[in-house]
Amino acid sequence: MVSITTEPIDMNAAYQHVSTDAAGAITFFFGTVRDNTQNRPVERLEYEAYDRMALAKMQEIADEAGQRWDVRKYAIIHRKGNLAIGDIAVLIAVATPHRADAFDACRYIIDTLKQQVPIWKKEIFEDGQVWVDAHP
């Protein structure tokens, strides 16, 4: 399943979703809100998504991962809106029969999501705000 939510990401629900007797391995990746960027303190993040396209791209990435590795179940969940330090911004969960596929598919999904999925984050500092990676 792929989803975009304004609610806190429920890792237990994601675990229930990917849990399957056919899997000998489940990997989870959590992208979390860090309290600084290059030592500049970050107060919070704001995420914005082009929901329709973002969901379609997330599904394409999941389908591609399923072509490359023996993925039995997966969850890709991205949060949007206002996030505080320590919040989970993105969760990737992959269940496969053996661990190598679980690690590789999970890595592929998060790396490709960061390159292709139309979601944007703004870092809010004490004295300003920056859309991440917008400028050279």
Next chain:
Amino acid sequence: MSNRVSVQLFGITREIVGTSALTLDLPKTGQVGELLSNLKEQYPALTGLRSLLVAVNGEYAELNQPLHPNDEIALIPPVSGG
């Protein structure tokens, strides 16, 4: 028949343009590239971005792709999800 198109804006492009959606005349060539260059002319701050892509109906578009009045068009500044 209308020859206007609407363009959705997100992130920094929404802040540069000052709205989350614009309605524009289709450019003469009817192509993505001309729409993009018209927007950059009108909003010069768009040229300072690291990249600026256009999505048509939910897919990244080439500059020579033709546009149609009912297309769902969006400007895609550098993405930063995750």
